[in-house]
Amino acid sequence: MRNLKFNCFIDNRRGLSLKKNFPYLAIVGEIGSGKSQVCSLLVEQYEYTRIPCSQILRELMSSKAKTRDDRHKLQDAGYKYINKRGAHKRFARKIVEYIKSKAANKTILIDGLRYKETFLEIQKELGVNKIPLIYVQSNREDQYRNFISREKSEATVVDFMEIIEHPVESFVGQFLEYTDIFIYNFGSLDSLTKEVGDYLQKEPTSAFLIDAWDNNAAYRHNQILRGADLTFDNLVTPYFINSLKKHKDYPNLRVLDIGCGTGILTNLIAEHAKHITAIDHSSASIQVAKQHTVKKNINFQSENAERFVVENSFDVVIANMSLHSIEGLELTLKNIYSSLKSNGALIFSLPHPRYYPERERLRDVFKLSGFDYTKPSFHKIPFTISLEPEPLPSLIPYFHRPVSYYENIISKTGFWIIETFAPMPDEALMRKYRKSWQTPHVLLGFAIKPQSN
Numbered sequence: 390m391r392n393l394k395f396n397c398f399i400d401n402r403r404g405l406s407l408k409k410n411f412p413y414l415a416i417v418g419e420i421g422s423g424k425s426q427v428c429s430l431l432v433e434q435y436e437y438t439r440i441p442c443s444q445i446l447r448e449l450m451s452s453k454a455k456t457r458d459d460r461h462k463l464q465d466a467g468y469k470y471i472n473k474r475g476a477h478k479r480f481a482r483k484i485v486e487y488i489k490s491k492a493a494n495k496t497i498l499i500d501g502l503r504y505k506e507t508f509l510e511i512q513k514e515l516g517v518n519k520i521p522l523i524y525v526q527s528n529r530e531d532q533y534r535n536f537i538s539r540e541k542s543e544a545t546v547v548d549f550m551e552i553i554e555h556p557v558e559s560f561v562g563q564f565l566e567y568t569d570i571f572i573y574n575f576g577s578l579d580s581l582t583k584e585v586g587d588y589l590q591k592e593p594t595s596a597f598l599i600d601a602w603d604n605n606a607a608y609r610h611n612q613i614l615r616g617a618d619l620t621f622d623n624l625v626t627p628y629f630i631n632s633l634k635k636h637k638d639y640p641n642l643r644v645l646d647i648g649c650g651t652g653i654l655t656n657l658i659a660e661h662a663k664h665i666t667a668i669d670h671s672s673a674s675i676q677v678a679k680q681h682t683v684k685k686n687i688n689f690q691s692e693n694a695e696r697f698v699v700e701n702s703f704d705v706v707i708a709n710m711s712l713h714s715i716e717g718l719e720l721t722l723k724n725i726y727s728s729l730k731s732n733g734a735l736i737f738s739l740p741h742p743r744y745y746p747e748r749e750r751l752r753d754v755f756k757l758s759g760f761d762y763t764k765p766s767f768h769k770i771p772f773t774i775s776l777e778p779e780p781l782p783s784l785i786p787y788f789h790r791p792v793s794y795y796e797n798i799i800s801k802t803g804f805w806i807i808e809t810f811a812p813m814p815d816e817a818l819m820r821k822y823r824k825s826w827q828t829p830h831v832l833l834g835f836a837i838k839p840q841s842n
Contacts, residue, residue, distance in 0.1 A: 732839070
């Protein structure tokens with residue numbers, strides 16, 4: 390993880406925007422994880438009102454123990470109390486009373502829960518189906534360093550391990566299944582504060598989805614031009630060109646390129662089409678595309694695919710490595726369907742949803758987030774290719790969806806899926822890669838809009 394040159398990893402699994410100021414938000418994490426720093430940032434930047442659960446529990450227990458002065462005593466008392474019958478419900482009610490009496494009509498940040506049972510009871514008491522949850526985690530070495538730094542403590546490693554391994558702390562991991570935003574901190578508290586602060590300024594909103602590829606446009610363009618992306622050159626591009634040739638009106642085709650990037654593929658297929666409209670929501674990518682295009686039959690536009698539709702205008706729509714970067718996939722597919730003529734074709738490529746999260750440089754990133762292949766989720770990930778292990782300058786958006794999800798939503802839109810294809814390099818091409826493929830890297834597909842009755 391450290392070789393990615395990031396001090397923390399943030400996985401917003403469901404693409405939540407904290408700037409929406411949810412009525413309720415919860416944050417959990419082990420001692421020394423950096424949870425308190427993240428909590429402070431949310432309070433400062435988004436004006437959440439913090440609900441101090443440990444303080445409320447002390448009041449409920451009538452405990453005089455102070456978190457810093459006598460942590461062991463508080464842990465023992467808390468563990469004993471919470472394991473009594475009905476304790477989670479009483480604790481949840483006390484928290485909700487606190488919210489209603491001291492923070493009514495404010496956006497709430499519930500801080501420091503230790504048991505999922507209390508969390509679930511709070512949801513019942515508030516009458517909400519799901520409170521968004523942030524989970525902050527770190528490794529033991531960094532937790533110890535962060536703990537003594539924050540607490541200005543002279544505790545030894547043994548002292549700290551006694552605190553962190555107390556039974557009351559052992560249940561925090563149960564929150565992972567309810568987590569919406571996962572933050573893994575493997576740096577200092579200062580670096581965590583900086584990187585989470587930067588993230589909150591560019592969280593998975595429309596701005597981030599655009600900025601990511603604005604920042605990467607020039608580098609990615611040059612990367613492809615120098616032949617570093619073997620998969621693009623040898624597997625993806627030939628598939629698109631050969632698929633175009635299957636159309637009955639080839640080469641007199643009107644083509645729409647969704648998520649065209651810097652236009653390299655657009656230019657390659659321009660020789661196989663009458664006219665191409667190429668759109669991308671990254672204005673920097675479109676600018677690069679225009680600067681490097683000499684073809685007269687291409688019209689590059691900075692447009693959002695979720696809002697772009699021109700009824701019955703195109704013979705073919707291509708979407709090369711773009712559908713997984715689009716949040717509103719269902720709406721985009723409807724727009725594509727409406728923009729196609731009858732018998733029009735949709736040709737697409739994706740990082741293979743089943744195997745992409747298992748690739749060498751992404752495996753740990755997805756694993757740390759509690760990734761579940763069967764569930765759609767949002768991720769900010771480093772982008773690398775086999776011949777160049779150094780990632781692009783900016784993390785990129787990745788909306789994970791299982792293969793079956795793509796197949797179902799494409800079919801639901803009205804398309805007939807003719808094929809999905811997961812190519813593997815032949816022996817000669819495989820030798821050019823840094824490592825031999827064990828599984829497919831890309832998924833290719835071809836679908837048609839059936840002729841109207």
